[in-house]
Amino acid sequence: MLLIVSACGLAVAPSSWVRLSPEQLSLAARICWGLVALTALISLAWTTAPGADFVLGLRTGAQEAIFLFPFAMTGLFIEVSDDRFGRRVTFACAMASLGALSVEPWLLAMTGAGAQMLLFSSRQSLFGSGLRSLLFVASCAPGTGWIACIPALVSGCAAAPGRGAFALAPSLEMGCSLLVLSRNGLHTQNTSIRQMAGLLLVGGVILGITRATDALFTRRASTAFGGIFALTHVLAVIASGLYLLAIAADSPLSAHAALSAFVVDLICVWPVAIALLYLGDHVVRSGGSDRLSLLGGLGLFAPRLTGAFAVAMCVMALLPPAAGFSVLWLVVTTALALLPEGYAPALPSITFLAGFGVVVTLFCLAILRLVILVVFGVPRSPRMAASTDVSMSVMQPVLICLFISGIMSVFPGMVTFQATGIGAPFHDEHSTIVTSSSFVTLVGPDGLSSWTPIAVTFMLAAIAVPVVLLRRRTPRQPLPSSLPRKIFPDVSATGEMPWSGGLKWRSSCLPFGEPLLWPGTDMASAILKQAVPALPAFISNARSYIRKTLFLTPRLLRFVLCRIHTIETHGLAVVLLIIAAGLWFAALRL
Amino acid sequence: MNRMSFFSASALSVIQTGLVILVAPVMSGFHSFMSARFAGVAAPPVLRRLYLTRKYWSELSVQPANVDVMASQANVIVAVAATSGITSALVASALVPTSALGLATAPLSDILTITFLLMASYISCQLVLLNGLSETAANTFRGIISVAAIIPVIFLVSVIFFTKSATTNLDVVLSSLRSESPFGDGAPFVLAALALLISGSSSGSDEIETSAQGTDRAMLMLACDSISLVWLTLAGDLLWPGSLVVISESAGILDSLGNLGLGFLLWIVRCIMLCIVLSVSRLIVAGPVAVIRMRTTAALLLLLFAIQIVFGSHLASVNSLGETLQQEISRDHAEGKRL
Incomplete structure (x- = not known):
């Protein structure tokens, strides 16, 4: 708590008071947030400890640390020296962190709503943001199982990143909604728990399809990044639904697996998703435009930014052996373990699995499309050719996030071991069974299926090392440092067009315009509309219907x-x- | 597993991976040969692919001069794509049993892990083309959409696995399937194998080869061939699990070596048969979009049918069990009355 207050203080304090430059202030605030995250990780280790109670209803325990960690990692990305918006987001992050530590419902409502109100970015979205805050406050009351599900679905559907420090706003808003869902929704003693699970599962799949389609068809880079970030929220909502379903089916092992998916998502995948939002903001800044049709060829000009972007995208694409695949594997095995007997009772579960598969497919395609449009090819605008790479100080939090996610994904048992902290009231009797699993292996609820990321990583490395050594290539010839870097070597720079190495362009002389040399923003949507017969009628004719x-x-x-x-x-x-x-x-x- | 069997299982895994590297170009060549023969055009030699892979492997990957940034970027993408593609494909091939069950990688051979590794490998190989011009990139993205539709199919396949054997581990499922008839209780797995064959067996494009040079080109070719072969192996395992050997069941070393040889032979035969089936299916002339629709729809329908059969047979087995119990109870009652 002291560290959170210190981070806020550093964000507010003018540089003349503390005699530090803005960059040093930003670094000091980041160190504070990093220590908060580290404290959260350490306190996660004591799952059996009751946790220390502070004044004002604050408490530090494993359950609180699970949410404190993503909020602290969000704070790690805030550049305080930017502008006053950075300070607002720092305050919002601190309030959300206090909300994660709070035990009393009124304190949770106050801090969470305060955090969300600090994130109101524009007058146009004021009404929607205010409504979401009200829903959050309404769901903070104890015993509100049903109402706690609604903010999670609404915020996942509506939260969108802004510019600058507000790019991180979805992380805080969605995190707050998940926090209240875990406090009031997952620990409810409601009799209609099965219906709540159904609502979360159906809502999660619909939410996933909506956000993935949004990211797949949009022309705005920020919308695409926000949509891909929502994947983590969708996974958490679906894991919560599966947990409730397991509780209703009285299956403690399945409940533990669902909670493990929830915790792995929050600890391992969420920080990478925040890094993706941060990198997305820098991509937009670097390209000088939010329009995807004006970006492209980022790998030519910003190799450092491109590398981090590609690694984050690999984690978000849910491919093995990254942490995203661990969450996916846990969700699928839990859904399979909860499959009821008989065809008719199992049909909803089978439909859910097919729907979840569609969600994963759409997100994979959206990620691939974004990579094609931002990284590959040549710049589609002269402004892109003038973009510069990010500095190492910008890359530091990204590297920290990727490192933590990498370590945690290799040892998922370190994280899933903590899942008993949240769901302890429900499976005390089976805690010995649950906690006996290995640190390196995730075991499914059936007891036979297993996923060992470290073994697959080792196999990949064992094959990749000889492949890299055997790859024969001509030695790279170092260039003299005086030679300038040319993008188009056959075009000489002129005074008229200095930005893209003197690239000359002329008006179209063809009757139907110039041929499209690089894939456009509508490529994915056009192919999908062709392949799926229902899409054209649904999207283009929806208004007329x-x-x-x-x-x-x-x-x-x-x-x-x-x-x-x-x-x-x-x-x-x-x-x-x-x-x-x-x-x-x-x-x-x- | 004792120490000796662990070493033999590990050695078998390594041998299997090596065999996949050797057989994959030959099988791809055979597939091209059969497709050309069925289509009535001049067929390339079966060993052409193997010869080309070996030839390109010995060549140098061209490292362009640093003045051309575009070529440098393309070269970096090719290097990353080739390495990650071949690595993921070979790891997936080590997880799928080709001739014997009980490999050292058996605990890792989860159906979700294998298929997602194959998908990662496929996407890595296609990155080279996605960096190309508009038409090539659009065609490639269309192919990726077709392959990405396999994810719901995989989830439904895992439903069949789980309903039958209560796990998604391929080794355990195949062990339990060995004694079952493909026309009886194993029928849903035959349908699942066909669904996997339909949705996962997209061969690598020839454009990949021309977009890379030297060792990178050889690695991309080998990765594409390995992906196709692993899909064929996976489908073949589910179609005919009885052809797989269990090492621990063999009496002696000679016996186990003979069984292994027979298992590898049957693996080749299975793959050849499936190659012929795929070549015949290529005779259906349809546009690229129609092919996507047909493949996805056919795979999903086959799986839904398979799931219905699984639940039906499961229900029938439960009913027959209930009838047997009823008969036993009535017999006990009758005997009790008689006493």
Whole structure:
């Protein structure tokens, strides 16, 4: 807590007070956040310890540390020296961290809502952000199992990254919603727990398809990065749903596997996703535009940024042996272990697995499309050719995140061992069975399936080393340092076009314009629309379908709709506010 | 597993990987040969692929001068893609049993791990083309969409695995399937094998070869061939698990060596038969988009049918068990009355 306060203090303090330059201030704040994250990791080791209670309802235990870690890693990426927005996000991060440590519901509501309010970035999105905050507050009341599921789904659907420090906003908002879901949703004693699990599973799959489709078809880089970040949130929501389903089915091993997926996602994959948001902001800054059609060829100009971007994308693509695959494996084996007997009862589970497969497929394609459009080819705009690589100080938090994720993904048992901390009330009797698994091997709920990342990593290394040694290549000839680096060697630089090495362009002389030399932003969407017959009709004609449906409704209904439309957003906001307050009071009474 | 059997299992894993490296270009050449023969065009020699791989392996990978940044970037992508592609493909090949069960890698041979490794290898190999011009990149992305549709198929295959053997470990499932008839209880796995064959057997494009040079080119060719061979092996294992040998069941060294030789021979025969089936299926003339639709739809329908059969047979076995129990109870009652 002292470290969190110190980080906030360093963010607020003017440089004249502490006699440090802005870069040194930023570094000091990062060190504080790094120590907070380290403390969270160390306190995760004591799962059996009750945790120390502080004043104001704060507590440090394994359950609190699981959420403190991602919030502290988010703080690690904030550049305090940037602008005043960096300080706002630092405060939001500190409030979210206090929310992770809080035990009392009122404190959780206050800190979480405060963190979300500090992240309000624009007036255009004020209404939606305020509504999400209200939903969060309403779900903080104890015993609100159902309502706790709604903020998780809503924030996953709506949270989008901004510019600068606000690029990290989805991490805090989605993290807060997952926090309240784990406090009130997963520990509920509600009788309708199976329905809650169904809501989370169906909502998670729909949320995943929505965000993946959004990332796949968008023309904005920030939207694509935000959509890919949502994959971690989708995995956490689905793991929560599976946990509730396992509790309803009275299967402690499956519950432990689902919780393991939840914890591995938060500890190993979430920091990499935050690094991806951070790198995405730097890609947009480096390219000078948020439009994907104006980026491209990043590998030519920013090899350091491209390397980190590619590694983060490999983790997010859920391919082995990275941590993302561990989460995927745990989710699938848990869903299989919960498969009921008989075809008809098992049909929803089979449909869920197929839907989850579609989600993973769409996210893989979205990641690949983003890599093609940002990294490959040549720059599509002269501005991109003037982009510069990031410095090592920018890369430090990314490298820390990738290192931690790498270590944790090789030893997943270190993380899944902590899963008993969250779900301890439900499987005390089976804790000896649960905690007897190896540190390097993930064992499925069935007891026969296993996934050992370190063995596959070792096999990959054992084959890769001789392959690299055997690869015969001509020796690289070092260039003299005085020779400037040329992008297009056959074009000489002129005074008119200095930015892209003198690249000359002319107006089109062809009747249908110049041929497209590099894949455009609509490549993925065009191919998918061709391949899936339902997509063109659904996407391009959706508006006309809605209009047609509205015209076919009875006249009275149309009249009422027109009247409602005149109330406009303020009236609707009041109505929603009243509903949220009603939910809050109803939850308190329950 | 005692020390001797562990060493033999490890040695068998290494031998199997080496055999995959040797057989993969030959099988790919045979596939091209059969496809050409069925299509009625001039067929390339079967050993052409092996000869080319060996020839390119001995050549130098061209490292362009640093003045051309575009060529330098393409070279870096080719090097990374070739290394990661061949590595992932060979690790996947070490996890799939070709001729014998009980390998040293048996605990790792999870169906999800194998298929995701194969997919990672395929995407790595295609990175070279994705860095190309518009038409090539669009065609490649279309192929990746076709292969990415395999993920739901894999999840449904794992449902069949789990329903039958309560695990997703390939070695355990194949061990339990060895005694079952492919027309009886093993029928769902035959359908699953066909679904895997349909959705996963996309051969490497010839454009990959032309976009790289030297050792990189040889590695990319070998990676593509290995991916195809591992898919064929996986489908063949599920089609005919009885042809796999269990090392621990052999009486002596000579016996086990003979069984292993027979297992490798049957593996080759299985792959040849499946190559012929794939070559025949290539006679269906359809556009690239129609091929994606057909492959995905056929794989999903086959799997749904397989799942229905699995649950039906499971239900039937439960019913027959119940009937047997009822008969035993009634017999006991009758005997009790008689006493």
